Amino acid sequence: MINAGRIVRLAERDRAEVQFFLDGEKRSALFGDTVLTAMLASGHALRSSEFGPEPRAGFCLMGACQDCWVWQEEGPRLRACSTPVTEGMWLRTTPPESWP
Amino acid sequence: MSRPSSPKIVIVGAGPAGIRAAATLVAAGLHPVVIDEGHCAGGQIYRRPPDGFVRTPEQLYGSEAVKAQELHALFDRLTEERQLTYQAHSSVIAVHQGRLHVLGEGGVQVISYDRLVLATGASDRIAPIPGWQNAGVYSLGAAQIALKAQGVALGRRIVLIGSGPLLTLVGAQLLKAGADVTAVLDTSSWRRQMRGFPGLAARPIVALRGLTLRARLGGRYHAGVTVERIEANASGVIAMRWRDAGGRQRITPCDMVGMGWHLRAETHLADLVGCVFAYDEQWQQWLPQTDAMGRAGNGVYLAGDGARLIGADGAEIAGRLAAVACLKDLGHAASPVQADLRKLARLKRFACGLARAFPWPAEMVRTMPDDAIVCRCENITAAAVREGADFGGGEANRVKSLSRVGMGRCQGRYCHLAAVELVAAQSGCASRDVGRFRGQAPVRPAPVGAFLRED
Numbered sequence: 044m045i046n047a048g049r050i051v052r053l054a055e056r057d058r059a060e061v062q063f064f065l066d067g068e069k070r071s072a073l074f075g076d077t078v079l080t081a082m083l084a085s086g087h088a089l090r091s092s093e094f095g096p097e098p099r100a101g102f103c104l105m106g107a108c109q110d111c112w113v114w115q116e117e118g119p120r121l122r123a124c125s126t127p128v129t130e131g132m133w134l135r136t137t138p139p140e141s142w143p
Numbered sequence: 144m145s146r147p148s149s150p151k152i153v154i155v156g157a158g159p160a161g162i163r164a165a166a167t168l169v170a171a172g173l174h175p176v177v178i179d180e181g182h183c184a185g186g187q188i189y190r191r192p193p194d195g196f197v198r199t200p201e202q203l204y205g206s207e208a209v210k211a212q213e214l215h216a217l218f219d220r221l222t223e224e225r226q227l228t229y230q231a232h233s234s235v236i237a238v239h240q241g242r243l244h245v246l247g248e249g250g251v252q253v254i255s256y257d258r259l260v261l262a263t264g265a266s267d268r269i270a271p272i273p274g275w276q277n278a279g280v281y282s283l284g285a286a287q288i289a290l291k292a293q294g295v296a297l298g299r300r301i302v303l304i305g306s307g308p309l310l311t312l313v314g315a316q317l318l319k320a321g322a323d324v325t326a327v328l329d330t331s332s333w334r335r336q337m338r339g340f341p342g343l344a345a346r347p348i349v350a351l352r353g354l355t356l357r358a359r360l361g362g363r364y365h366a367g368v369t370v371e372r373i374e375a376n377a378s379g380v381i382a383m384r385w386r387d388a389g390g391r392q393r394i395t396p397c398d399m400v401g402m403g404w405h406l407r408a409e410t411h412l413a414d415l416v417g418c419v420f421a422y423d424e425q426w427q428q429w430l431p432q433t434d435a436m437g438r439a440g441n442g443v444y445l446a447g448d449g450a451r452l453i454g455a456d457g458a459e460i461a462g463r464l465a466a467v468a469c470l471k472d473l474g475h476a477a478s479p480v481q482a483d484l485r486k487l488a489r490l491k492r493f494a495c496g497l498a499r500a501f502p503w504p505a506e507m508v509r510t511m512p513d514d515a516i517v518c519r520c521e522n523i524t525a526a527a528v529r530e531g532a533d534f535g536g537g538e539a540n541r542v543k544s545l546s547r548v549g550m551g552r553c554q555g556r557y558c559h560l561a562a563v564e565l566v567a568a569q570s571g572c573a574s575r576d577v578g579r580f581r582g583q584a585p586v587r588p589a590p591v592g593a594f595l596r597e598d
Binding site: 049050051052053054055056057058059074075076077080083084087088092094095096097098099100101102103104105106107108109110112119120125127 | 180187192193194195196197198202234266267276277278279280281282284285288289290293294295296297298299320321322375377378379398399409516519520521522551552553556557587588590592
């Protein structure tokens, strides 16, 4: 459910639901969530580090650290902290298989 | 005036400094262009949640609610009346010969200027701790943004570490909102904090408010601690390992750590535009130089925390002053500035008090273990930075080329000061003698496609 992930919703819970897909599975978030909030509401990571074994979940949330770039099934990568989640987004925590 | 005036004035940033600068120019009959990364004006401190969120300004901004509302209303009105051109969701990624390269949703666009006001703000000043690369470690600013703009806590059990006004403020805000804040660990001792007192007395009400917030943290707050390591497993943070002021080792289980040692001025654009920098002993970082009004030369003006870390109230004044300087230089009749300069001097005394009370943890950084990560973008270790210094000598940019520290996609924003400190320690000199990383365009990552144009 919505609160099974890393983050805890403390306020603003009465918003419309938005459905999106995370690694192929249907998930729900709330309208107005950033991609970062949406992904971490039901998961614990946004991506893996390219330079180490550890998963990453963002750091600054203000578009400065660039830790939160996530993949989509198709289309460009998104900076999760500053992109709103939208209905039907296909998000991935790993690069698509077509990526070399 | 519904189109940009000539000569063209561009303001970068729409926080308190940018908003006041814009309003001052509009009042003089000019039409500035304001470029901002946010979705609407306010900056970080007065950031607004997305549409459909219902908390009141009092809930969002506490004692600063009136100021926030006033700035939002002012800027929104000027935008609606088309007295300025507001370009949201846009990052200036390069500056060259009077032209800004601006990355927005439609790609990169070139915007020329005759005068430039940089109000780029600040971000958390980060000192790396072993384990800080793990998922669940965030800046203190991030914890505040998550709460303010999304209504969420970034973890179920939270430990905050660092030093500075934000440490106490974020702790108190999270507690009030119902988050489980287990410990707030300040590396500055009570004794050290007392040394800031003479400066802090310049704003007794603000200082008192800080102490009240501190009191709300109760036994969670510990001063004079040594933070040792963030423990993690394969999915992220599991505990904070630290020593209290008496030297006793403590392990606090948690799934989120918020960290920050006061603020670091955001100076990349000032650097690209050719501002002169000097190492500021008080702030323990490199800062661009201006006159008292914010003039940096060559038609460039700096205002707010991107130039001097004086806080939101000081940013409003500095924004006004920079605009007045710009107007004066353009031959407009200048409004009196003595009162603003006096107010700014008082705010500066307070800011000096903060800097003294909550210092950069130089010794902690200098002695960090070899295997600890310095650059979080590319996992460059302290050992690699030290080797770079041994091989290349005590010069920041040599070590940058040799070790890649500061070359990741954040462009050194979060590792610069620590890397410089390590290089200085390794070469036996002061950090001011090591130099600073040169800024490089693009100052934000930009996809190649953004530069392609269909002509």
